[in-house]
Structures are given as C-alpha cells and as structure tokens.
Amino acid sequence: VDECATGTRNCDQHASCTNTPGSFTCACNPGYHGDGTSCTDIDECSTSSHNCAQHATCTNTPGSFTCTCDGGYLGSGTVCTDVDECDTGANNCDQHASCTNTLGSFTCVCNPGYHGDGTSCTDIDECSTSSHNCAQHATCTNTPGSFTCTCDNGYLGSGTVCTDVDECATGTHNCDQHASCTNTPGSFTCACNPGYHGDGTSCTGL
Known part of the structure; x- marks a missing residue:
C-alpha cells in the first residue's frame, strides 16, 4: 500500500512523504526541522543560517527568509552596494555645501564663506x-x-x-596756481600763497 498516495500517513503538512516497502517515511521540508510527523519552522534570521549581506535586514518567513538591503544600499539583499547619494543627487545638502559619501549615508558641510549644518547654509558677512x-x-x-x-x-x-596717493606730487589736486598743496592721509589741502587770499582752490591777489 502506498500510504503517501492514499493519504493514510501522519506526516506533517510541512513534510514530504516517501513510500517504502510496507511502510513510509516522513522528512521535514527545507526550512523546517523535526521528526517528519511534527515540523517547526526554522528561523534562519535568529540562527544566522541565512546568506543576507552585511548591510541587509533578514526577515523570517514560513520555511524560508527574505533579505532586504538597508537604507543607503541597493541590491538583491544577498549582495548590497553602497549608494553614492552625492553622485546620484539623492541628498539634501544645501546648494552652498559639499556632499561627502559615506557607507550607507552621506555628510553635508557648508562651503567656506557660509555657516550652518550643511543642509542649510547661510552666507557669512x-x-x-x-x-x-x-x-x-x-x-x-x-x-x-x-x-x-x-x-x-x-x-x-x-x-x-x-x-x-600724494595728490600734490602727482598733480591730481585742484589747488589754485597761486596756492601751495599739502598732502594729507587720503587727501590734500590747499593754502593761498602770501599776497593772495581765498580758499586755496581759488586765490585772488590782494
């Protein structure tokens, strides 16, 4: 009698039945453990019997598991590659900041002449x-x-x-021809010569 075919077996629903001469055997399916008549799901994530990448999250499922790359990484889950947010533009750095890629993330630093946290940079006066x-x-x-x-x-x-600038020496003054020019820091003064009177820029003979 093929107990596996007739259903007269007591294998667990998560086990496979194999007919043998005069009997049968039960073996738990992959992802389960037990004696075949009772099979319990193996949590590959907690037992570290998975092949998820270092930068991936393992999630247990009935009889198996899934791997999902962490934020800042892309891939199948068994292989996860760092995303260069600076190169792809997937960052929130200010337009006046420099972006530096890091494993799984990035940093923003305000450019010289600006201050802030990198995501918001204000001009320094x-x-x-x-x-x-x-x-x-x-x-x-x-x-x-x-x-x-x-x-x-x-x-x-x-x-x-x-x-x-020595305006007197360079001739870039407006003193009267009958006045003397005296250089001063950043400027000059004009004084009418003896025998003349005026403000120095205009001198009239006495």
Missing part, C-alpha cells in the same frame, strides 16, 4: 563680523560666500594693502 583682511583705508563689501576690498578715495592698492 565677513565685513560685519570683521573676519576680513581689508586694509585700514579700504572698504569691505560682502559678496555671496566671500567679500571684496576696495581702497578708499585718496589711496591706491589691492584693497588688502592701500597706499596714500
């Missing part, structure tokens, strides 16, 4: 915070992420170095 290198006789102008230095009137230079 170097002029108001005195974190600039403009010369004493220069004007600092804030720009996005930086600043510029411009020498004040009466001075020449790069802005970080400003030298007084």
Whole structure:
C-alpha cells in the first residue's frame, strides 16, 4: 500500500512523504526541522543560517527568509552596494555645501564663506563680523560666500594693502596756481600763497 498516495500517513503538512516497502517515511521540508510527523519552522534570521549581506535586514518567513538591503544600499539583499547619494543627487545638502559619501549615508558641510549644518547654509558677512583682511583705508563689501576690498578715495592698492596717493606730487589736486598743496592721509589741502587770499582752490591777489 502506498500510504503517501492514499493519504493514510501522519506526516506533517510541512513534510514530504516517501513510500517504502510496507511502510513510509516522513522528512521535514527545507526550512523546517523535526521528526517528519511534527515540523517547526526554522528561523534562519535568529540562527544566522541565512546568506543576507552585511548591510541587509533578514526577515523570517514560513520555511524560508527574505533579505532586504538597508537604507543607503541597493541590491538583491544577498549582495548590497553602497549608494553614492552625492553622485546620484539623492541628498539634501544645501546648494552652498559639499556632499561627502559615506557607507550607507552621506555628510553635508557648508562651503567656506557660509555657516550652518550643511543642509542649510547661510552666507557669512565677513565685513560685519570683521573676519576680513581689508586694509585700514579700504572698504569691505560682502559678496555671496566671500567679500571684496576696495581702497578708499585718496589711496591706491589691492584693497588688502592701500597706499596714500600724494595728490600734490602727482598733480591730481585742484589747488589754485597761486596756492601751495599739502598732502594729507587720503587727501590734500590747499593754502593761498602770501599776497593772495581765498580758499586755496581759488586765490585772488590782494
């Protein structure tokens, strides 16, 4: 009698029946353990008898298991590859921040001239915070992420170095021909010569 075919067997529903001469045997299916008449699901996740990748989550299922790659990784679950969020654009870094890929994630750091947590970066006003290198006789102008230095009137230079212009020596003054020019820091003065009177830019003979 083929007990497996006739159903006169007592194998567990999760077991396979094999007919033998005058009898039969029961063997638990893969993913189950027991004597064949009683089969219990094997939790491959808790027993570490799975092949999920290091960066994957194992979920037990009846008679088997599934592997799902963790956040920041892509793949089948048995193989998981790090996602470069910086390269794919799947990051929330501010437009004024640099993105650095890390295993399973990424970091955002504000660019020089900006401050914040990397996901939100605000321009630093170097002029108001005195974190600039403009010369004493220069004007600092804030720009996005930086600043510029411009020498004040009466001075020449790069802005970080400003030298007084001697208007008297260069002839870039407006003193009257009958006046003497005296250079001053950033400017000059005009004084009418003896025998003349006026404000220095206009002198009339006495």
